[in-house]
Amino acid sequence: MHVSHLALRVTTCKCLLWALHSQLVVHISQCKGSLAQPNNWSPYSSCLEFELADFLFTHSQMSAANINELLDLWNATLLGAGSQPIFKDSAEMYKMIDCTILGDVQWENFCISYTSKQPTDNVPSWMNATYNIWFWDPKDEYESVMDKRQWEDFMSGDWVWTQADIISRDSTMHRSTFIPIILGSDKTTVSVATSQNDYYPLYLSIGNMSNKVCHAHHNSVALIAFLAIPHTDKEHVPTDTFQQFCCQLFHSSLAYILRNLKPAMTKPTIMWFGDGHYRRVIFGLGPYIANYEEQVLLACIVRGWCAKCLGMRQELDTDALYWSREHAEVLIKEFDLKTLRDVYGIVGDTIPFTSSFPHANIYQLIAPDILHQIIKGTFKDHLVEWVESYLKTVHGTTKANAILDDIDQRIAAIAPFAGLRHFPEGHHFKQWTGNNSKALMKVYLPAIEGHVPTEIVRTFRALLEFTYLVCHNVLTEETLVAVQDTIDRFHKYQEIFCQSGTIQTFSLPHQHVMKHYPDLICLFGAPNGLCTSITKSKHIDVVKDPYWWTNHNKPLGQMLIINQHLDKENSSTSQVLGSGPCNEDNGxxxxxxxxxxxxxxxxxxxxxxxxxxxxxxxxxxxxxxxxxxxxxxxxxxxxxxxxxxxxxxxxxxxDLCDISLSECxxxxxxxxxxxxxxxxxxxxxxxxxxxxxxxxxxxxxxxxxxxxxxxxxxxxxxxxxxxxxxxxxxxxxxxxxxxxxxxxxxxxxxxxxxxxxxxxxxxxxxxxxxxxxxxxxxxxxxxxxxxxxxxxxxxxxxxxxxxxxxxxxxxxxxxxxxxxxxxxxxxxxxxxxxxxxxxx
Structure with a gap:
């Protein structure tokens, strides 16, 4: 196997949150094993004290200055009665939140830098930079937490059962709880007006929870790290050395963050669960939630190739065998880097983070991604764009534009409905979002009907039916047959785009992956439990909102503190108050x-x-x-x-006339x-x-x-x-x-x-x-x-x-x-x- 030419120096400095902010001090006031009772508001002295802190920090998201002003006014009203407000000032409230044991997982930090051979002159700045990665230890994070075959939650899939069979071969593993670790990462931007606007959050969940809990965002998906994003001059960005460094930095960071889970993957460990009981647990690396760009990085493949199968980049519309870890290692051992890249689509000089973990095949662990692969990819980026190209190819630009204007008018005139986004100008947006794509899918088919051939209408119908079928919470064997039927119809009717000269090939990763969905459903259960919609929604809570709470001066440290406090408040709320009443909002x-x-x-x-x-x-x-x-x-x-x-x-x-007056x-x-x-x-x-x-x-x-x-x-x-x-x-x-x-x-x-x-x-x-x-x-x-x-x-x-x-x-x-x-x-x-x- 090719060894990476990068030597990564890892230095660790464990840093408690109070070291990041001098005003906060962590006080441990109760043992970790104690369970909160309905009348136990520790470390708060009363229910009112807890609810006030929760309201000011979590719900109102009030700044420290405004909290101080509010408490001063409150204090003024109590002076005559000789009473005191619940909190003297914001610092006292923050101190009380820090005392909360629930959710008390400390942020840690490690640094990675490039230490291999450097050029003699014009050394790129990125080679001398130090990259900080902040993370939570995932082991600590989750220590507190029919007659026909059906696929529903993750634990109903074949992958879990296969892992159980592997684990059970060792008798020392018996009577243990298997906990699949599900990871997800995705870059996000919080502001286009600041110099530091990109963040790279890493999320972690476990496969033991239901998909509905994951979608409800009841603390089922946790932020565990902010990964580093290397920057350099434009001239160095496309160089192989810099690109390889970025890839290896990503994989080495993941391997280090997850290192404490590795011993418990081969030997059971005792852990305390949220219900107060101790259990023997075995960890295992489960699916990874990622969009296609992230999947390319994870699988160490060349962009344009499939991360799941051996299909050639120019022939992805044909069937092919699945990748395996053993097969990739043999190819890397036998061929040079150029052959690997050009012939097999493998980036052979990057070591994937899964290589040091047992039973981890990164190619198998790539999860389906309905949002980017189907909704934003196949629907918006492909079919919607192809319709416009088709109309221009067949009718010419002038008439095609008139038809497109009418399609927009049809979309704008569609009646409202609960949860349906209105399109006053049709479907031409300056900036597309996932929600735009989802909303357009609901109304686009009847809007183009009459303007395009039957084959195009049936292509959209097949894709829409596929999307709704794979989004079901429960899928049966009959559903999988229906899913396969939609795939077959989609590939059959979309041929009109090639026949008309609109496009030249269907060798596209986003479309190609539809073929893998039946197998992925059998492996991992319903795909809606592993979609990037879950992690993208989390961006708002743990990245974007906390960013806007900060003063934007070195915001990451402040964001870590805010997330720590939010996690404590959310954990306390769930433990003491439960999930709360039903929310009945519109749609x-x-x-x-x-x-x-x-x-x-x-x-x-x-x-x-x-x-x-x-x-x-x-x-x-x-x-x-x-x-x-x-x-x-x-x-x-x-x-x-x-x-x-x-x-x-x-x-x-x-006739009412037949009824007597007394009977009316x-x-x-x-x-x-x-x-x-x-x-x-x-x-x-x-x-x-x-x-x-x-x-x-x-x-x-x-x-x-x-x-x-x-x-x-x-x-x-x-x-x-x-x-x-x-x-x-x-x-x-x-x-x-x-x-x-x-x-x-x-x-x-x-x-x-x-x-x-x-x-x-x-x-x-x-x-x-x-x-x-x-x-x-x-x-x-x-x-x-x-x-x-x-x-x-x-x-x-x-x-x-x-x-x-x-x-x-x-x-x-x-x-x-x-x-x-x-x-x-x-x-x-x-x-x-x-x-x-x-x-x-």
Whole structure:
């Protein structure tokens, strides 16, 4: 094996946090093994003292100066009573936070510098620089913490079972808990206006937690290091020597940070767990969460090659065997560096950090990355760009630009929906983000339909179905068959881009990796538990927000202190207060369990849900007559009587005139108009909370959040005995209201019905089509329904056809301007599950 030409000098200086900041002193006030009790607020003297510190530091993120001013004012109000404020000043509060034992893992530091041969003159500055890496010891960090095959959380994958088989060969390992160490790293930028704006955080999690916990960010992913980012002059950046140094610096840093875990990979160690029990544990290096650029660095391969298989860079669309550690070592031993790089895509002069750890194959441990590989890579960087190129190739630049403008107008005119980002100017952004790409995926397919050939529409459909399938929390053998089918259809229909001359090759790493997803799911469980979305979300909490708390003068040391304090406060909150109540924000995941009785009782299909009327804001209408005028629905009183007869289980009279006066329902004329309803339902994906639940609003109001009118659509259970769309109807909600009849309150909705077009979804888009329903008299079909029959919100996108739409159409005009719509099954994971075949 080639030996790196770099000699890395590692010097260690263990530094407690108080040494970084003279105002902070760590005091250990209780033993590590003691468990916090509900009435034990140590080191705080009371619940109020803890909650004040938590509010000021974690929630309000108040500066020390503002804390001091607040406490001074508080002290002034207490002088007459002879009392004292809870904290004298900010320093006393920080000192109390430091006394917290929970989350008390100290930052350490080590330095790496280049010590190999240097040129005789014009020595690059990077060769004389010293690179500091700050980290937490991962061993200390986590010491405190069916009849058919299903893949769900990480521990359900084959990789864990294979590791268990390997470990069990040694009888001394028996009765031990296996803890897979999951790592993730990704550079991030906090400001473009400062000289030091790049940070390189390293995150650590363990595979023993569920994917839902990871997505809920309940301290399941920990920041354990800030890796070094070498800088040099532009002339030295492309040199092989500098590039190799950067690679080896990365791997050597990881090896050093994880060194204390290595003994416990071959011999059990006793560790204290968060539940107060001691257990024998065995560590093992698990998957590494990284985007493609990071995967190239990890696998020590040349950019453009696959980090998982032996496919040639120019022929990635063909099948190939997987990399193995043994195979790579043989190639490195037999061939020179140039051959390795040009023929096999191997960077042979870098030693991967996994080489010194048992049972660690870096090629196998590369995790799937839905965000960069599929959403930002294949969808945004490839297909969306290819559509623009295709239109210019086929129609010429002028006509293509006109079509692209109409596509943008279609996107801008799509009706709002909970959690859907609005695109007032279409899809042309100055700076794309992952959230932009995710939002565009929800609406792009119906926007291009009619402007591009069927093959392109079906290509997008296949990719969207693939994305939603692999994002499920639970995948079965049937799901894997469906995933493979989407991959096959995607590669089949995307050939139109080559045939039209739009592109020359499909040998692209982001697209190629789709082929590996079925195997990766079998290895590691549901991919949503290993996606870079998790680590990118963590950037905000541990890098970007703490950076803006600092004074920007040597901010890293201040950021370390802030993260230390945040970890203590979060650990204390979790230990003492638990996970807290359910958060019910608009279109947000909710940490409620799926087995809550009230929700199950109200279920109308296989998914639990509940509708509650919220936001009682009075409109102009105060009576039924006023509401009829406001909605332009003069038959509303008659429709309401029909609704009350149905609620009373009265026979199905064909005409209200057949009912005697004594049998007619009695109700008061006074009503309460309500602007929205809240739906809580189960979602089989990463957008749900720990219990699998999601919360969203269904709106019907003149102005939503001080914006234009918003009248949503929703699904209604019309035949609970049938699955999916066969048991549901769609309606447009004209208004929510409640009234009292015979001492009983009825929460209702005035709705306008849609009819299905056909008995199956559209063959090209995979979406059901509906149009406005009409009565026998050619009037719009309207009704009053009980909110208990509403299932959840629905999103409809017009069938735009082939002609441009007027620029005057805005998003709040959509449901009133068009008559025929797609039921958007790609608006979120819930709609996709609801409107797909049962096996999906």
């Amino acid at each position: 947000e995941a909710v940490d409620c369990p799926t087995s809550i009785e009230a929700h199950v009782e109200l279920a109308r299909t296989t998914l639990a849900h509940k509708i509650n009327l919220l936001h009682s804001e009075m409109k102009q209408a105060r009576t039924m007559a006023d509401l009829a005028i406001e909605l332009g629905l003069l038959r509303l009183p008659t429709i309401l009587e029909e609704f009350l007869l149905q609620q009373a289980d009265t026979e199905d009279y064909h 329902p009695i109700y008061g004329n006074k009503i309460t108009v309500i602007n929205s309803a809240a739906a809580l339902f189960y979602v089989p994906s990463d957008i749900s909370g720990i219990g699998g639940m999601r919360h969203e609003y269904i709106c019907s109001c003149h102005s939503w959040q001080n914006r234009p009118p918003r009248y949503d659509c929703a699904f209604v259970n019309t035949n609970p005995g049938l699955k999916g769309m066969h048991g549901l109807d769609v309606m447009h909600i004209l208004g929510f209201f409640s009234f009292v009849s015979q001492s009983k309150c009825y929460p209702c909705a005035v709705v306008q019905w849609f009819d299905h077009v056909g008995d199956d979804p559209d063959v090209d888009t995979g979406m059901w089509i509906v149009h406005l329903a009409l009565t026998a008299n050619r009037h719009l079909a309207t009704a009053v329904i009980h909110v208990d029959t509403i299932y959840c919100a629905a999103h409809l996108v017009p069938l735009y056809g082939t002609h441009p739409i007027p620029r005057t159409i805005k998003l709040h005009h959509s449901y009133n301007t068009f008559t025929t719509f797609y039921m958007n099954r790609f608006i979120d994971h819930h709609a996709f599950s609801l409107l797909s075949d049962p096996y999906l």
